[in-house]
Amino acid sequence: MVNVCQTVVPDMLQRNYGDVIIYGSTAGMIVTAKFGAYGATKCANNFYTKVLIEENKKSKIRILLVCPPAVDMPLLKQAEATDQPDIFNNSFFNSYLTSSPEDVVKAVEKSIKNGKKVCYPRSAKISSFLNRFM
Template identity: 35%
Template sequence: MKQSNRFAGQVAVVTGGASGIGHEVAGQLAAEGARIVVWDRQQSDIGETRLLDITDAGDTARAAEEIMERHGRLDILVASAGITGPNATTWDYPVADWASVIQVNLLGMFHCCRAVVPPMLKGNYGRIVALASVAGKEGNPNAGAYSASKAGVIGLIKSLGKELATTGVRANCLAPAAVRTPLFAQMKQEHIDYMLSKIPMGRFGELDEISAMVCWMASPECSFTTGAVFDATGGRATF
């Protein structure tokens, strides 16, 4: 893991920081000097964990207020909490599962952005990095709820980036293809095989590859880019 002081003195919220991509990014940000607050439904072994469900708008807002009370600043949001929901065709998709995917991935993302922007504006500095997915650009069959939720995240971050463009806060998305994490346990093996078959490099992404991009997007160097969608798909995405 690369060590530097890129994030010295900064406070970073990492949603979903107990597992997978969020956990890897939290570790990298901490190694480079950030104080980490993980917002997750489960305990993380990195930084402080504030147990919360991002579908609860009130509790998410309270968690941001607590950071301001305790640390007096909030510099970075890496929004990685997410679920895939089951794999099924749109006409067979269970209505309750569809709703919960949208609630976590899209409404939850909105709640997190809504909670962190006012503190960031106070310091006239902030970096928001939202985990979208190539599914939100291309649509994966048998993952309609997930694809729709991630397309929604892309739209939300494009709007937010423009709203904040004249401030010191930047908001961007990363749209990865598949990376092996505990998220895979939610998907059918045939769906995982489908995702791999779509990647021209013929392999899954690695956690450190995703984390390196997220950390750059979360850094002061990402200064002239906002409302954008970065690619990490091994050649899959064509736009």
């Protein structure tokens, strides 16, 4: 992600036009057992993107950080198969704390259209808010 940004952002700045969309995660904000490596990489994505946004706020390029909750994809299915699947077999988790890939794409499109800097699909905004108090 850093290498791609270091490659494309200078050209976008020179053109004074372009969109950068980086996927972080609420997993980079909320400590979750068994998600150490994944959470650390997403935390790095979140932080790097926020710095990139700040450093380029006077330019015309648009940079968007996407922080979805758990997304119903193969990685989530793999996590469900771990030795501690209870969190994933919870109806609250499945109803409110997961998102479909389609929901995420719709939220990204809406965020770009509305000029947002950070996109929190579905319940992710609540997670972001609650994280401030943890």
